[in-house]
Amino acid sequence: MVIRVFIIWMCLGSAVACANAAVIFQDDFNDGDAAGWSEYDGTFSVVSGTYRIQSTAFANDARSVVGDAAWADYTIDLDFNLASSATPQTCVLFRVEQIASGVDAGRYYQFLIKDYKVAFSLINYSGGNATNLKSVLYPVATDTWHHVELAVEGATATAYLDGVPVLDYDGFTHYPTGRIGLKTINRSTAFFDNIVVTPEPATVSLLALGGLAVLWRRRRGRPLTPGHRRTVTPNQISYQ
Ligand SMILES: [Ca+2]
Ligand SMILES: [Ca+2]
Numbered sequence: 470m471v472i473r474v475f476i477i478w479m480c481l482g483s484a485v486a487c488a489n490a491a492v493i494f495q496d497d498f499n500d501g502d503a504a505g506w507s508e509y510d511g512t513f514s515v516v517s518g519t520y521r522i523q524s525t526a527f528a529n530d531a532r533s534v535v536g537d538a539a540w541a542d543y544t545i546d547l548d549f550n551l552a553s554s555a556t557p558q559t560c561v562l563f564r565v566e567q568i569a570s571g572v573d574a575g576r577y578y579q580f581l582i583k584d585y586k587v588a589f590s591l592i593n594y595s596g597g598n599a600t601n602l603k604s605v606l607y608p609v610a611t612d613t614w615h616h617v618e619l620a621v622e623g624a625t626a627t628a629y630l631d632g633v634p635v636l637d638y639d640g641f642t643h644y645p646t647g648r649i650g651l652k653t654i655n656r657s658t659a660f661f662d663n664i665v666v667t668p669e670p671a672t673v674s675l676l677a678l679g680g681l682a683v684l685w686r687r688r689r690g691r692p693l694t695p696g697h698r699r700t701v702t703p704n705q706i707s708y709q
Contacts, residue, residue, distance in 0.1 A: 494666040523658040534650035546665040552658040553611040559659040562650030603638040
């Protein structure tokens with residue numbers, strides 16, 4: 470009982486405590502490795518505390534995934550630096566249901582970032598023809614660190630670049646759950662850092678603690694949506 474009261478007091482009294490408790494995955498690569506990540510088809514290394522992913526050929530999908538296949542609604546925060554090249558492009562993968570070696574081999578969504586556009590795509594063993602769901606022209610400087618926030622909830626996802634909402638789409642009905650991932654394609658190289666995954670909506674549930682629930686909304690003051698799903702994962706996963 471003492472522990473219950475203490476934890477409840479912590480969450481009621483400190484949003485910071487709740488925010489930390491809600492993190493279900495994080496990696497800053499400062500330990501010099503990418504232990505825990507599953508890598509496919511590219512060249513991977515940790516360089517100066519960042520994760521370098523290189524596509525080695527035109528039709529080479531360099532991908533690395535991590536997390537829990539049961540994750541449904543979550544927000545991915547990360548920093549990336551897309552190296553200049555002939556066709557610079559990288560992707561943040563979400564709801565990775567399946568993944569395998571080969572071009573477009575797997576079932577997952579991706580937030581595609583090129584130097585001039587961003588897009589949401591559907592991959593289903595697409596053989597080099599990923600299905601474009603929605604795209605918009607948007608300049609992204611290469612050789613520069615940027616921040617991505619990708620909020621996925623139900624059939625909707627919203628992508629922010631450096632704090633600016635750049636793309637949203639509400640038709641993500643194919644894959645209900647899946648891991649997260651990083652990707653470069655067509656000879657591109659990108660660096661990644663400060664990966665943080667939190668449940669979306671950022672709601673902390675203490676239902677397990679004697680039936681008392683404390684709900685807390687983290688981002689942008691949006692009202693709680695009646696009937697929204699909670700996907701708090703009890704076990705934190707962290708590969709450091
Ligand atoms: Ca780092
Ligand atoms: Ca590590």
